[in-house]
Amino acid sequence: MTIEDIRAEVCDLHRHLTRWGLVTWTAGNVSARVPGEDLLVIKPSGVEYDSLTPKSMVVCDLDGNLVEGEHSPSSDTASHAYVYRHMPEVNGVVHTHSPYATAWAARGEPIPCSITAMADEFGGDIPVGPFALIGSDDIGRGIVETLRGSRSPAVLMRQHGPFTIGPTAKAAVKAAVMCEDVARTLHLARQLGPVDRLPATAVDRLFDRYQNVYGQPLMEGHQ
């Protein structure tokens, strides 16, 4: 994969953010690690989704410095870069303010693992990370400290919104989409009464099966 391929892929993946209702105006971004190089490709800052082109994607080093591109990188680049520096198994990061997930984040409440779709994708609760301000390593550190050792590819950064990670950029996008989906379903469920968590043994069996059996053997090179 050349950097041009990755620019095209990162650009294209943003369509999932709009299609599944995760973003408003320009507030969400996808990045991918450039394999074998200390580089990442990310959305430019403040550009509308309909105007994104592969060429407008920005290449940065893993300290978040601009390496190549005609635009400034996303204001969240430093947080993405921190994740890539500290989690070598991660090759994609997504950040949104998707409404239901951000509502749980605003209360600082983890999403309880209460339905099978959540056990499949997240293997347990979706955890809450610390409140952290942009402009230092605090957000990146909060993501890494919360997700390291967790089966969940999603973290709800307190009073901010969800970040998701994945072995590919597409997997991180899928986690962002499913995070909002289960955040919505559990929100609706809880509005009219209490909801039980699934038993831990059921969660383990579902997570294991989904990660190893679901989908096509070599589906489009992803997952």
Added chain:
Amino acid sequence: MTIEDIRAEVCDLHRHLTRWGLVTWTAGNVSARVPGEDLLVIKPSGVEYDSLTPKSMVVCDLDGNLVEGEHSPSSDTASHAYVYRHMPEVNGVVHTHSPYATAWAARGEPIPCSITAMADEFGGDIPVGPFALIGSDDIGRGIVETLRGSRSPAVLMRQHGPFTIGPTAKAAVKAAVMCEDVARTLHLARQLGPVDRLPATAVDRLFDRYQNVYGQPLMEGHQ
């Protein structure tokens, strides 16, 4: 109808799942029985809705084994197959995690038959089925035991989501669409106060009329 016709129909019916907001990412599937043969046609596993083609649909026997197709069948195939084996009058099955219906399922609460549209289509409450794990006959058995003898073509599998059945695949799709619709309306209604069930005599009259009078005499061969 040849198998090619059924592949085309099953593929096409998936557009209703996206149009009416029943599915997220790849998590929902439609199947149809092949008339006169112990076969079913179903969605491939983990393939995005926009990428579905008639050719990518998968043919399986009624034990859920792959018979023909370039992809792995949906991970829910065994559950669909169980229904076809045990309910000969069923020719279509649909499964989704549609948000409002899944919210009722997460609480394990039947949807009360409180509005005329629900009496028309479901003839009573939409019942809850048992919690069951994927990977055995438990889900299929739970669907059949709950729906056999019920007027409702929909069951809310506990902490999982809705399954619907029908005399045609399109009827099962319609039941999935209407299940989410009434799940949403009753959710909204209940948020601001209690809601009465309709009297049983009114439900009976509405259900009988709708099943026998509504629609066109031989409408497109469906219903």
Added chain:
Amino acid sequence: MTIEDIRAEVCDLHRHLTRWGLVTWTAGNVSARVPGEDLLVIKPSGVEYDSLTPKSMVVCDLDGNLVEGEHSPSSDTASHAYVYRHMPEVNGVVHTHSPYATAWAARGEPIPCSITAMADEFGGDIPVGPFALIGSDDIGRGIVETLRGSRSPAVLMRQHGPFTIGPTAKAAVKAAVMCEDVARTLHLARQLGPVDRLPATAVDRLFDRYQNVYGQPLMEGHQ
């Protein structure tokens, strides 16, 4: 206006029902009176919105009997016809099961006139009509008895859904769209606390102004 023109208009007006999210599957209908004749034009029963054509619209007399058309008329035709027989000033009728309005109808609770947009269009609360079964004049009579003498062009038929009327079919469609809009806004408002009704003098001034000043002098022949 010929009957062909009215078929085309009624067919076209259904796009507003789908665009504004008022209908699911085939459950909603628009009709128009044929000026100067004891006839109405209405949607065929059980036909999907994407398949509607001017030719598929059905012409009935004001007792609801089929006069011209290749399809059976909407199962709600008798209710529309009753309204035209008893309210000569009405030239359009719309029925939907739009989710927020139907949620208020399910509880049998009028929508309180608490925001200016509601005073503009409805001139007060949106009232609740009686529970009535399809198959007699009961629904039509309930609509007429509730709306006669009311400024509201919308009635919430209990445990059923909204019906709206207008001096034109387009005005009835607009009332259906605005009924769902204010049903949603007041639902949301009430979820987090009480909401005051507007003072009666403010409602009167807003309603009067909106009916007489808003819009273009001879806007497209409507309103």
Added chain:
Amino acid sequence: MTIEDIRAEVCDLHRHLTRWGLVTWTAGNVSARVPGEDLLVIKPSGVEYDSLTPKSMVVCDLDGNLVEGEHSPSSDTASHAYVYRHMPEVNGVVHTHSPYATAWAARGEPIPCSITAMADEFGGDIPVGPFALIGSDDIGRGIVETLRGSRSPAVLMRQHGPFTIGPTAKAAVKAAVMCEDVARTLHLARQLGPVDRLPATAVDRLFDRYQNVYGQPLMEGHQ
């Protein structure tokens, strides 16, 4: 920029109101000040969004009188004009009845600044303005008195809906879009429990950074 350019821009900006779900039927409007002249360009009254063309936009003076155009101006023109007369730094005004923001307005409750996206764009709570009837300067005066000296570009006019302002028309549109977005997220958050406001020092730092660092250096001449 000629008046023709501004007509085209104002017409085009209305697409954001429909895309982000802020408006129903014809109930929302964008205006822009004509630089260096005592004129504004605004949407015509009661015209559907799909029918808007640059030519159908209306030019008025800053007392709200029609100067040029084939249609009557928006019924909210006097309110927009009042803002331009009294806030020379404002070059764009937007008014909608977007559902979540209007729900807060219906209760007369400010939206608490509880998430980082809200600190970024609004620099604090979104305040509530007085109840005021159309037909005098009351609405315009209420907007100006509430927003003068506030960092928020949005005000929730009580029992009416949001108005937003900006240094450009596009900035006012963005504020309207983000106002609905945070109104929705905070509504959802509050439904399941209490939500803390962000500390004032965090709000200050976020607002300052977002206003000065986010986006592209000279992004399309906006912001």
